[in-house]
Amino acid sequence: MKRWVDVFRVNKMFLNILLSFLSLIIPVVLLGWISYVNFVNELKREYTEKIELHLTSSSHTVENYWKTIYEAGVNFYGDPAVRRLLRTSTWASEEDRSDLHELFESIDRTRFHVNQFAEELFVYADGTYVMTSDGANDFRAFFEKFRRYDGMDAEDWLATLDSDRSLEIVEPSRVTTSFQATEAFSLLVRNRSGKNRAVLVADVPVANVVRALQPVLDQGATEVVVTDGDGNVVLSTDERFANARDWGGDAGSASARSVENAEVRIDGERYIVSAVSTSTFGWTYRAITPLQAFRSQAQGILRLITVISIALCVIGTAFALLFSLKIYKPIRRIVEVYLEEDNRQQRDDAEPKRPNDLYAVGDGIRQWMSYRGRYLDEWQSMAREYADHALLQIVRGSDRNRKRDEELVRILQTQLNFKKDGYLCCAITFEFKDTFFRDVQDVERIVIENKMKNLIQGYLSEYAPLHVLESNDHLYVAIANVRTDEETERFKAGVAEFIRTFEYDRQYYHIRIGIGQPFAGLDGIAKSYRGAMAALRTLPPEDPSRVACAASPNDAQDVPYSYADENKLLKALRFGSKEEVEHAVDELLRKSGHALFARSGLIGEMYHTATRFAMERGIDADRLASESERTALTNSGPFANEQELEERQRLLVSYMHRMIETHLGPKQTQKSSQLAQTIKAYIEENYTNDLHLEHIADKMEVSVKYVSRVFKEHYNMNLTDYISELRIQLAKELLKSSGMAIQDISERVGFYNRTTFLRTFKKLEGTSPNEYRQRLRA
Structure with missing residues (x-):
């Protein structure tokens, strides 16, 4: 029974998770409906x-028709020949009758202007004649035989002479001629000046007006209705709207060319009506579109949205089920583990306590957060240890790469709060006297020595973000993160205050501090450290507690001694090779140019580097050179001649040789063997790339000559021959196991010149690559 209760409880939790995911489908349906409405x-x-x-x-086009006819009529009446010959009573004289052709030509010119949309144009001034471009016609015969208008006879046309309106548009009527019958508008232009009252009539077929409205009709289900100023329908492209009166809104009162939209119901069906009114002739043009047309298109998109929504709901349901299972299983496991642990703790109770599932999950998460806190503390401790190691590698001139530098910068920013790009190094030495070992208990001595690093960190961190390294026994390096001159001076003042706190304990130890100059970037740490060690070296040993600052960076600008140069010299010292040391010194001096001051300063810098190298390894550098030799090596002032500079170079090389002989000689053979093995391993990893001696020497940070000699001494073969053998061996394997082209194989194994590959292959194998492949296949 308890088992089923547990199953129900866990399944209930699964249903809650599933319903939570399914609730996310509701916005999908809402979005579908919103999309439909917006569409x-x-x-x-x-x-x-x-x-x-x-x-x-x-x-606008239709209005232009009427304006053109009206303007043509005004121009017609303004013609002097028309004014003189328009009245038939003037035709009595022989002279007027001979000039009638001028009247007919004027009518023809007027007709030409409106011929594009007007079918016929004629004019009459009384009930006697009707003038056309072809001549004069009897008034009654013209309207009763030649051009008959439904709803208007000759008397109706004669009555139009009495109207005072200069322009009148007669509603469309059927016009019948001897050749055809058409529906046309009749536009009447009257002459009301003086006694020459006349009417010029232009018949515009309804088809021409409909053609002007065709862009509206081409939209599909839209029809057009035109009404006059009294609201009477003068043109309708659909008979259903011929007698309509209620159009929704008051379009007739709108300003010229303004457009109004309204929804109206006509014969039980709803329409959208767009109307534009004109002030010139008072007509209103309406485009009528049934709402059913929109619904038809909307139904299509509605079906599409419905299908998409259903598909998304199905997919969402499937993913909700999948994600619920994915989340449910680990949560169920957490609950089960928690219940089992709780039951073991309460196994003596009659009914073990069963917490709510979510409480169990919460307890598990809190336990995980507790573990995370401990792991985070451990990670921070490891990050600080990594920073210690990496910073020691920098100050000691070890190899670096960009990836490790980026990781170190990130740790400095996040763990040590180094937000600035400037670094200043401070070298601190503690020299304990015999009284310290005699008067202080051994247990207390151990505590003091172990806490010295924390003491420096705690005191100087008040003046700048700081990290302290223990470079060697009783030698500490404090790296301060500073940027401005004010910050640098504040930190130096803090160092001076720090050394004053130990004035009353001078009977136990001496403190000497060297402060470097601030530099930017990780390379600046090594530069500042080198300056701090050089400043520390200048302090006299008999002075108990002193602070020395490195020379200004501006004072050393003329000495071309970079981090890479110093690292090359340190590399030679580590290998314990006299030849390599002598070569490095000579190469750096040649690179510095011909200026005596620059070379003299460089010798002093290299001497400080060698001395710092000795101090870091616990070597007493004072025993390797006499006081006069040290004075000559540290004196970087101008020299009178080249001979004195050469003597200083000889002293420097001799000083380094004695260091190698006295303390590093027994390790030289071992270091040379390690270098040869390193070269061999590097070649085996990179021989498919473009390798050459200079490249390998740069990587090993030694000279080309030394690389070749060390490799040949240990492996009894030239370095270039070994590279060629590796490449040809790989080429033979590719010729045997693949169908690659010779050119592709050549590039694959590291030969980027086909001719060189063929020549080397034949030299080592006695045959060409093609012949070798054919022999294998045979």
């Missing part, structure tokens, strides 16, 4: 904007 609204907006644009343009 319909956007569709209406885009459609109405397009209709409004075409309706405005089309109404």
